[in-house]
Amino acid sequence: GYDTGVMGSVLALKAFKKDFGLPTESSGFADAKNAYVSSNVVSLLTAVCFFSAVSAAFINERFGRRYSLMFYSVIFLIGAAIQTAAHHKIGMIYGRRVTAGLGIGGMSAITPVFVSENAPPAVRG
Incomplete structure (x- = not known):
C-alpha cells in the first residue's frame, strides 16, 4: 500500500512533472x-500484481515459502533501485x-500462508 500511496502524491508534484517533461501549469x-x-x-x-500473485503459487510450491519470499523481495528491491x-x-x-x-504480487500471495504456518497453534485462530 505504501508504494501505491506515495506514487500518487509524487505524480502530482510540480518537480516530478518538470523533471519528466509533463505540463506543470495544469493543476x-x-x-x-x-x-x-x-x-x-x-x-x-x-x-502486474494480479498476474504475479497467480504465478506465485507455482514458485511457492517449487521452492518453498521462505525462498519464494526472498526472491520476491529481491525483485521488489531491484524495482526500487530502477x-x-x-x-x-x-x-x-x-x-x-x-x-x-x-x-508485491508474489509477496502478497505468499506472506499470509507463511505467517499462518509459522504462527503458534494457540494463536492461529
Whole structure:
C-alpha cells in the first residue's frame, strides 16, 4: 500500500512533472498527458500484481515459502533501485512499476500462508 500511496502524491508534484517533461501549469491531472502518465504508472503496478500473485503459487510450491519470499523481495528491491535511477526517463518509471508489481504480487500471495504456518497453534485462530 505504501508504494501505491506515495506514487500518487509524487505524480502530482510540480518537480516530478518538470523533471519528466509533463505540463506543470495544469493543476492535478487535468492535462491529457499528465492523466495518461499517472494512469499508466498506477495501473501497471496493479495489473502486474494480479498476474504475479497467480504465478506465485507455482514458485511457492517449487521452492518453498521462505525462498519464494526472498526472491520476491529481491525483485521488489531491484524495482526500487530502477525507480531511484529514473532521472528524466518515464520509461524507467514504467519498468520499475512492472518490476515492483512482480515483487508485491508474489509477496502478497505468499506472506499470509507463511505467517499462518509459522504462527503458534494457540494463536492461529
